[in-house]
Amino acid sequence: xxxxxxxxxxxxxxxxxxxxxxxxxxxxxxxxxxxxxxxxxxxxxxxxxxxxxxxxxxxxxxxxxxxxxxxxxxxxxxxxxxxxxxxxxxxxxxxxxxxxxxxxxxxxxxxxxxxxxxxxxxxxxxxxxxxxxxxxxxxxxxxxxxxxxxxxxxxxxxxxxxxxxxxxxxxxxxxxxxxxxxxxxxxxxxxxxxxxxxxxxxxxxxxxxxxxxxxxxxxxxxxxxxxxxxxxxxxxxxxxxxxxxxxxxxxxxxxxxxxxxxxxxxxxxxxxxxxxxxxxxxxxxxxxxxxxxxxxxxxxxxxxxxxxxxxxxxxxxxxxxxxxxxxxxxxxxxxxxxxxxxxxxxxxxxxxxxxxxxxxxxxxxxxxxxxx
Numbered sequence: 001x002x003x004x005x006x007x008x009x010x011x012x013x014x015x016x017x018x019x020x021x022x023x024x025x026x027x028x029x030x031x032x033x034x035x036x037x038x039x040x041x042x043x044x045x046x047x048x049x050x051x052x053x054x055x056x057x058x059x060x061x062x063x064x065x066x067x068x069x070x071x072x073x074x075x076x077x078x079x080x081x082x083x084x085x086x087x088x089x090x091x092x093x094x095x096x097x098x099x100x101x102x103x104x105x106x107x108x109x110x111x112x113x114x115x116x117x118x119x120x121x122x123x124x125x126x127x128x129x130x131x132x133x134x135x136x137x138x139x140x141x142x143x144x145x146x147x148x149x150x151x152x153x154x155x156x157x158x159x160x161x162x163x164x165x166x167x168x169x170x171x172x173x174x175x176x177x178x179x180x181x182x183x184x185x186x187x188x189x190x191x192x193x194x195x196x197x198x199x200x201x202x203x204x205x206x207x208x209x210x211x212x213x214x215x216x217x218x219x220x221x222x223x224x225x226x227x228x229x230x231x232x233x234x235x236x237x238x239x240x241x242x243x244x245x246x247x248x249x250x251x252x253x254x255x256x257x258x259x260x261x262x263x264x265x266x267x268x269x270x271x272x273x274x275x276x277x278x279x280x281x282x283x284x285x286x287x288x289x290x291x292x293x294x295x296x297x298x299x300x301x302x303x304x305x306x307x308x309x310x311x312x313x314x315x316x317x318x319x320x321x322x323x324x325x326x327x328x329x330x331x332x333x334x335x336x337x338x339x340x341x342x343x344x345x346x347x348x349x350x351x352x353x354x355x356x357x358x359x360x361x362x363x364x365x366x367x368x369x370x371x372x
Contacts (some may be wrong), residue, residue: 017361037078044167046071046174051167059084066091069146071176073167075159076151079103085151087182093117101149102140107205109237111244115180116255118143124154125239132223134230136237141186145255146292148179148344150186160186180260185265191270196236201227205284212292216299218329229345231278242271253314309363313354317347 007140033140041057043065054065065072066088074092086099098119101112112119119142128135137154152159163185167174174182212220225367245268249261256264324333335341358364 004063010051010068010330011096026282027193029340032086037080038152039076039078039081040155041088042075042077042159044075044164046073046167046176046178048173048175050173051170053168059087062088063091066147067209071174072147072181073182074147077155079105079151079153079161081210088142088338089142089149092144092149093141093146094144094149102142103155105138107140109239109241111241111248111249115250118147118184118253119254120187122187124152124190125197125234125237127196127197127200131197131204131230132226134233136233139186139190140322141183143179143183143255146179146346149252156335160189163189176259181263184260184263188263188267188270189327191267194274197234198274198281201230201281202284205281205288209291211286212288213295216295224285224288224292228282231282231285235278238271238274242268242275242364244273305363309358312358313351316350316354320347320350 041059041062043054043057043062045054045065047070054061057065062074066074073086078089079085082103085103089099089102090096094117095114098112098117101107101110101119102121107121109123110121120143122141122319124137124139125139126135127133137152139153140149140151142149142151150159158164163182167182194247205224206221208224208227212224215260245264249264249268253261284314323342324331333343
């Protein structure tokens with residue numbers, strides 16, 4: 001009987017790269033064999049008559065397509081069989097130096113070019129459940145004269161379905177000259193996915209800011225710190241790309257046409273917008289923290305105010321009770337028939353006078369804190 005492959009947790013599931021939470025908070029996916037998803041191949045052939053989608057290709061079938069010379073968009077899912085991916089890269093004429101760049105994980109976001117080959121590594125960011133759980137999947141891309149290769153770390157049912165549908169319906173049909181535009185579309189698609197995430201985080205921060213003022217519990221502060229950490233990770237993922245795109249545009253890129261270069265300029269603007277949005281949200285996290293501290297301090301002041309009022313009212317009453325509790329022999333009031341009643345009336349009068357004086361001075365205004 002054939003033994004089952006060993007199950008291993010997703011790489012980085014216990015650190016901050018894939019899921020920012022601690023162990024035991026949220027289960028992650030289980031990958032087979034070496035902790036990585038199984039490698040699958042598919043391709044879109046840019047034929048003269050129109051684009052043709054080839055699903056579930058074997059390695060031999062894919063190599064046959066590559067040898068045919070037809071412009072291809074090769075889609076690879078999963079890093080489980082690195083040697084098979086390396087074989088495809090070698091068949092496409094990709095320099096060996098780029099193989100670890102697109103296959104090693106975790107890899108920092110980067111953009112490199114060598115001759116007529118461009119290699120790019122970005123990360124698909126998404127939320128596992130809510131804005132508190134940030135997941136990062138690596139996506140590598142390689143562009144040559146005749147081939148565009150996308151390599152995704154996490155398996156997906158259909159890689160970039162909107163682009164695939166557009167290619168299949170495009171008229172006139174796409175050609176090798178459009179591969180640089182496809183590269184720009186892939187990266188732009190990943191970057192555009194960050195903006196809805198930032199909007200969700202902004203909405204969550206608005207709710208947290210209101211909650212911090214109404215009910216400043218410790219979990220509000222903890223969630224604000226988690227959102228701030230996620231913003232920092234988004235900035236860290238895009239920080240290298242911010243400068244490398246500008247350097248890339250200054251160099252001569254023989255495989256990039258004018259439209260592709262224009263697309264990378266727009267990409268640089270998108271990265272800048274993401275950075276600005278992250279900075280705004282970071283200040284909003286600080287505002288939540290400050291609101292929590294201010295509300296907590298205000299509640300503490302109200303508690304101290306309440307204790308002060310109670311102490312002020314009961315201090316003279318305690319004094320009177322203490323005087324008549326000394327049990328000396330010669331205390332005429334103790335033998336008086338109405339001494340007990342009079343002492344209660346005097347103590348009640350003192351408490352009433354103090355309450356009226358404190359109320360006139362405004363001590364009872366919002367003395368228990370605002371409630372809704």
